[in-house]
Amino acid sequence: MNHSASHFFARPIAILILLCIGSGFAANHVAARIAFDNGTGLLTTIMFRAGISFLTLSVLLILQQQSLRLSMKILPWQIILGVLIALQSLCIFSAVARLPVAIALLVANVFPILLALLTWGLGGKQPTKQSMLIMGIILFGLIWVLDVPSWLVRDSVFSPDWFVGLAFAFGAACCFAIAMWITEHKLLSLAGPVRSLFTIGIVLICVLLLSSTSAIEGGIRLPATPKGWVAMTFVGLLYTCSFIGLFVLAPKLNMAANSPAMNIEPVTSILLGWIFLDQMLEPNQLLGASIVLAGIFVLAYSNRRPAS
Secondary structure, X not given: OOHHHHHOOOHHHHXXXXXXXXXXXXHHHHHHHHHHHOOOOHHHHHHHHHHHHHHHHHHHHHHHOOOOXXXXXXXXXXXXXXXXXXXXXXXXXXXXHHOOHHHHHHHHOOHHHHHHHXXXXXXXXXXXXXXXXXXXXXXXXXXXXXXHHHHOOOHHHHOHHHHHHHHHHHHHHHHHHHHHHHHHHOOOOOOHHHHHHHHHHHHHHHHHHHHOOOOOOOOOOOOOOHHHHHHHHHHHHHHHHHHHHHHHHHHHOOHHHHHHHHHHHHHHHHHHHHHHOOOOOOHHHHHHHHHHHXXXXXXXXXXXXXXX
């Protein structure tokens, strides 16, 4: 019997949790776009949401009376995790600044495939043919829900900013996949809230260091309108709930097998963009959304036999 399987939630429960987390991150991106459109700087947004998360986790740890002691064995992995999450935040926002938001999210959301391949390459379980097929179906649906074919016929696709943006988006996917692998394989012994506190604390340090330089032009800039302040507040709240939920529960979610469920994020972004940003859905996008949701549903109820 595989004893490690007993540490995971039942697969349908894990999928449901990841769907909620993915939707929370999607709402966070929509709120961030509104904040950017109202004059908020990139580093300001990251710093604000990281600060809210750090304060929330600090209160949680005080209430739980958890020790913050870190062993030297896992300290390097914790530092790497924090730096990766800081890089992922910078990469995804830099991609959004250069690409249509939908395209940036599509590229960034290949991380589940990268995570599965990374886990396999480092000695983990090989993805089943069924899982790979489902991942492919989800990716195919994302291509249509994000209307990629229409972008491929536009001249702007081949501008220098386009390729830089794609590199940033793929960099975000790589950073997140590695961060998930480290969380699940190297920091399992560290309590979730403690791990998350150190991670977000390192993100704050990285952003503060960047803010003291001119590396990112206009990175530190407060919202110019009340709408911008409201949007930035929602960025902090939504990101805090999603981030804490993901990193506290990741060791129990079997991310290598279930992380494709987080591909709900770009689908939810399209729907929220339609509601809050007046972005209309095309029929092919609705078809793509249906394919993605069907793939997630199949993923949730496939391979449910107990490990032996």
